[in-house]
Amino acid sequence: MQEIQESANDSHWQQWCDWALEQGLEVPRDQAFTAARARVWEGSEFVALTAARHPHSLAELLESGALRRASSAEQMSERLRAALAEVADEAQLQQILRHFRRQQMLRIVFRDLAGWAALDETLEDLTALADSCIRESLRLLEPWTRAELGMPEDGHGRPQSLLVLGMGKLGARELNLSSDIDLIFAFPSAGRVAEGPRELSVEQFFGRLCQRLVKALNAKTVDGFVFRVDTRLRPFGDAGPLAMSFDAMEGYYHSQAREWERYAMTKARVVAGPPEDQADLEAMLRPFVYRRYLDFGAIASLRHLKGLIDRELRRKGMADNIKLGPGGIREIEFIGQSFQLIRGGREPELQVRPIQQVLALLGDKGLLEPDTVTELSAAYRFLRLTENRLQAWRDEQTHSLPSAAPARERLARSMGYAEWDAFAADLDAHRARVQRHFDEVFADPDEPPRTATSVACLWERAPEQAEALTLLEAAGFEEAESAWRAILDFHETADRRGLSNRGLARLGLVMPRLLEEVAACGAPDLTLGRVLKVLEAVLGRTAYLDLLAEHPDALHQLVRLSAKSPWFGERTARQPLLLDELLDPRRLFEPLHRAALEQELDQLLSGVEASDLEQRMERLRQFAEGNRLRVAAADVTGAIPLMVVSDYLTEIAEVTTARSLEIAWHDLVERHGSPPGTDRTAPGFSVIGYGKVGGIELGYNSDLDLVFVYDEACAGTMTEGPRPVASEQFYVRLGQRLIHVMTTPTYSGVLYEVDMRLRPDGNKGRIARSLASFADYQVESAWTWEHQALVRARPIAGDPRLGERFGRVRAEILQRAREPEPLREEVRSMRAKMRANLDKTRAGWFDLKQGAGGIADIEFMVQYAVLRWAREHPDLTRWTDNIRLLETLIRLGLLADAVGADLTSAYKALRAAYHRRALQDTAGLVEEARLGLERAAVIAIWHQLMAS
Template identity: 30%
Template structure:
């Protein structure tokens, strides 16, 4: 074969093996030093498997040429014969130019890679100390250090050790190096060594046994005089030794450098003395230390010098570390520090920062350390220095969800491994992702990405940083965290005596019962109990912020008993801080919402999702209710299904109402416009009841069977028709039907009546779900008239017998269920009655006024206070609604804007038309909104409707809290109510009664 053909064949072979410059590689293989390699496919295959085959081949050529003539063949023969050595050496050469330079500078060093076998020997501090024992000066220490570093990198790059093992080995090598450096320093100053005891305490990643390949080694020095030596003399001696030790490691010699020793984490930083006594350290930490200094001390570990003194130091500072979270503004301080670190990164580098940027290593480390400091006060299992060990402990203890912890663990390992590979390349301290494609390719291949290394690496990097950032914000800014940190450790695990006193101080009236609930919830060693111990201190304060803390805690125990074995429940409360806050508010706000929740505790899931508390809308509710009814196996089961949907939606509405009422004004849950919040509740309750009627009517029709003879429509009346229901409102309806063509009218009427009666029966069956009372008394002739009439019958009645009060009642008529066409035609039928073309005759006006006056005199309950009765009292709902409805009857024909079933829209339209002054309209609107909110508050608190303020002081206080009053100001609430309604009554006197 021609020479050119052989070259072309080798070119293709090299290209397939991953060489990016096959021509240059071929030229190298033709050199005398590497010609034997070209003849060995095994070696070429091994080169093609490394991170950068071109770099590895160049380095191998340099290494072979650096060998004495007699050793070259031995190196190549050993590479060919010994696969472990081949894999290790070529992996290092292909990933690290820095270590390749060290190998070339000391050609015999490659033999260190033969000294261990595939049994995965993982040396520790003692093995590294022995390896450095012959280093008696700075240059020798560097040579021995780099030889040991080579072995660590070889194990790492060939997969013999994982990230955690590699980082621990690097920390152990640093420890051995510091010991050797201190030994050299002491040998150079024996008098100083005799005057003091000097302990070197490892900090940061060295202390945490998770060091990088190239990193500063953070230390703190502690010294004590030996017996008979003055303290000042001993400290000067210790300072000279410490400074010498730092120089031995940090200074550059003919053999390069090792790494800087950084003592800036000491008290007062670089402005403070390099060495202090133990008592001086403690005095500083007790009086002057900042939050970040306690965070740094999490990883403090004696590593060199006088180890017993170092252990004394660690034991003395540990209690201060685990009390740091009780400092004022501790959590916000740590959060601000993380933001400050991020802001320190130049904008041009932020997206490339593996360590300090968003989604970087610091995000994981800060989140883990913050959780350790907050919860480690009472859980010693969390007091672990390595980040991954601490993360695992947080997951085991229930402080972090297992899935979240697993994702953080994977991402942290990935990012640290990327950081290691980048630093290994030239043995430089850097945390920036490279931008050159060749460097990204080498990096990607070193991590096992072989198809499209650059694209695969970039995608994995972005995926991991995005996940880290999301989880960092979830954990690091968890709303409960600051509240837990503010509690004293004794409050997290309450002793019985202190607990009762604490509970009494918080306002619990039965501390013994409360303590029983706490014991039942939080005792034991299970994950569930651990999470409860995290949650309870915060929830206790939240309950105490309500009018009835005992009820809140009891409700929480009932919900927890019902859902305690459900894996998502406590995870939701722990991981989604809003869920726990919201649950506390809901459980302590009264009886209605907790009663609804306890009938179906799984609805607590709604509290963790901001979208979960938004009203779902009539169309969605109707569709779900119809589907549930369709799946049911009989009319009773169908009614149960429809009422189950209603119960859940009532809870959703009540929970959203409570949370919005109690939320701070700057909270996203807060609704600053109380009228708008009330409208949302009224609209949601209307949609819920309408969907329930649809389901019940369909169940009733299915139960009766047979061919349909008629079409039935349900017309909402009163507050139901006005979309302004309260929690305690009945569903006021009238029922209208239209016989199908050809059907017998009598039979059609019987069928419509049977459907209506069955619908009402199904809605009132005994059930765990709240009933939906259906009131049909607003139909023609009231209780004495037929339950259902045809359209023709309604037309005949209204033509001959209709009274003015019936026209007034029809102002709020609105179809809500059944046949839409029949409902539309009914509206067309009644429009002339409720919006009379000629306006309202004066005699009708007088009749309405007489009816209103008689109602005030006769229907107000005996003994009721007319100044606080929300419905019939002075300036209450009836006053305002009758005033608005009179304006609608008189002017609805000429003013289309008045043709609305809602009180507030009609009031606004009347003001816009000049029928009311803006001031009068505002007064009436304020009173109507306030009275309606009071009715809702009373129902939420008592679980039963009441048209006045409750007499029980706790219930009154709870109503006041819902309305936004501070504790102890219920009297102010009543004064405000009387003031607002008194002003509204004045407007009613002028407008409705005309003076």
């Protein structure tokens, strides 16, 4: 049979050669062409027959040189437009489209089988062919339809045009050799058709236009067809209108669409229509496809859909289907789509269509191992090439491997193999690797243990109380009765919430695992209530139950961290988005430093429109809370040293303050323009951090003490914008706007509480004042305690040059000459007032910060030392944090080594205890007996330095 077919194909070539000689055309005889032609004729009956039956097509390709060179999408469109230049009716349109398609398919298949075109070129060429046919057909059909029916207008009388969404491989620019094209049609808004012979709605008009477009492409005539068109992916399928308005589509996708329609939309691309309407349509569809949260329900849904496909394939005996079968193309696409649907809303760069690009991004982000990306990418290219070679034979849509031996051998040779067994071995190896990676991503979570003696059974079986208490006691619960009551109360809460069937199923997976994890955590009585509080917060949000069901490791981390600190449970219950942070232990226990923080925040904000202030504020809060949680996780597990905790927390505050300032600047400049000579990078405005943020000693629950200064060079000028204001007024508004961005509650709460009372004149002072005015105030009017505060002041955001100037002003103020005794008396007096008002020490408990021998005593001694000796030792103005200031005092001989060492040791111990109490969500109090030696040392040094 194979010999007969090869003989027929050879005769087709001879037939073309005879025709060429009759026409006086030269038949290519070079060795490269001869070898390539033989490969093509063996691999494609379609090419051999097309050349024989339509010899002009091949002759034109040879004469123009198009057969030997790649063609761009623009060149494809230009050629088709030129061919259609004289078309006057639909019959001519259909004929020329089919002739054009035949010639281009001849070129594309020839180049593919000859080895002259790489796979990516073939896929791009096929996509460009479909795009060109759709666009050029619509370019003619739309004005023809308007001439017959009238002008489709919206409610304001503006003309409207049709938009065509390409789905699947067309949308992803990955079209194969004999693919259907899946299309969805849309138009901007409802309205009427004007100036027509009869009354029509816009929907009726575009419905007629769509019918004509589909017919132009899909109808089979004596010249064949252009593309098989499938419109069943549209809303409501065959029962729905061919074209829908944006509003109607939005209503459908957000209330009635099925899960598989989300997956389909990951590849959707507008292939025809006005660019401005295209942007509106894509913006409308994006929230349906890409959720703002991490959507782990996508894994279960894709797993379910793949199961349906597998059952259908088994029913039809299609295990050899390289697209839908085990280890096939669809499984690779599902792997990529799962990550896109889960993370695409939070990581906009994943909102791309081609699967090879998706896989590369997943590797870059560490979401797939490099070897996995390499194997999946290689398998995809091998399978797609095999798919093209299958379809090249007769231009038929098939994805199944041939069963006949001659066809198998022909396919193997077209793939570069000498015989079938070698090809099949490589194919099987690729499919096995795909299947393995697919199973790793989509495997159902292991069922939790549910033995009769396990606490896991308490959720499903609800035993009698005596049995339940026995199980809980055996599992390590000391207060078994309270634990059992907590479980029963949570069960009642879940019942009252009226969860969906899916939600109940996911909760049924999560709860047994959770009880086992709590029992094994070492502190089950404390931990149970903490994690149940988190689960209660997410009961109505199936996405988070999906996350915990699909990722037992995330549940393990939640229990582990909640056991160590109620801080985690409290924060996560308030902001369930923090559950996302538990997924990757590498990220969870490795907090980011400034450059990486900036990159992550820029990435998080990149997917939000600049005009969407509320969402930008929400993303800032999500970012800050997520990164604070990472620091806390690394802290309580000992992954980072305690003394760098504040460094990490301070950098989070600096990065978010800087981005908040940029947002405030952008909004204000949009309205008023900017002061002369300023821009986003040099706004003439600086945010000065005081207190803990200034001293690089921020805690988990710290607010930010801030002061705003601006460049006095801008004073007396007006902003350069549509609604100009005085620059002084602009900067006051900028400060107010910045406070608004940081402190206005969103869904995730506030970014930071901001305290402005340290600004000149306190609460009565202006929100922002010029640096010159600030300096005058510090010289002429400031109290000693304000100079103490200046010890811990530094720029944390804004104009770098202005920040440098502030540093010089600060140094000058701190280096002023001061009499030691009056200075010591003022510092000592201020400390006494503070202790009287703020010290929470009581019977049995010591206030770590304000108590005698506590943190504030050390801070005041350091500030006194700086103010006393900075004039003679300018190095004391270099740092703002207490540890490095103490090191400087020791180095300069201003504190004895032993004294400095005692203060440094005590300060670290007190700060460590303060951090730990913060993570326990308790006030900064410890048992009176704790830290006795450290406190005694601080009190002794206080008397030595401050009281004598």
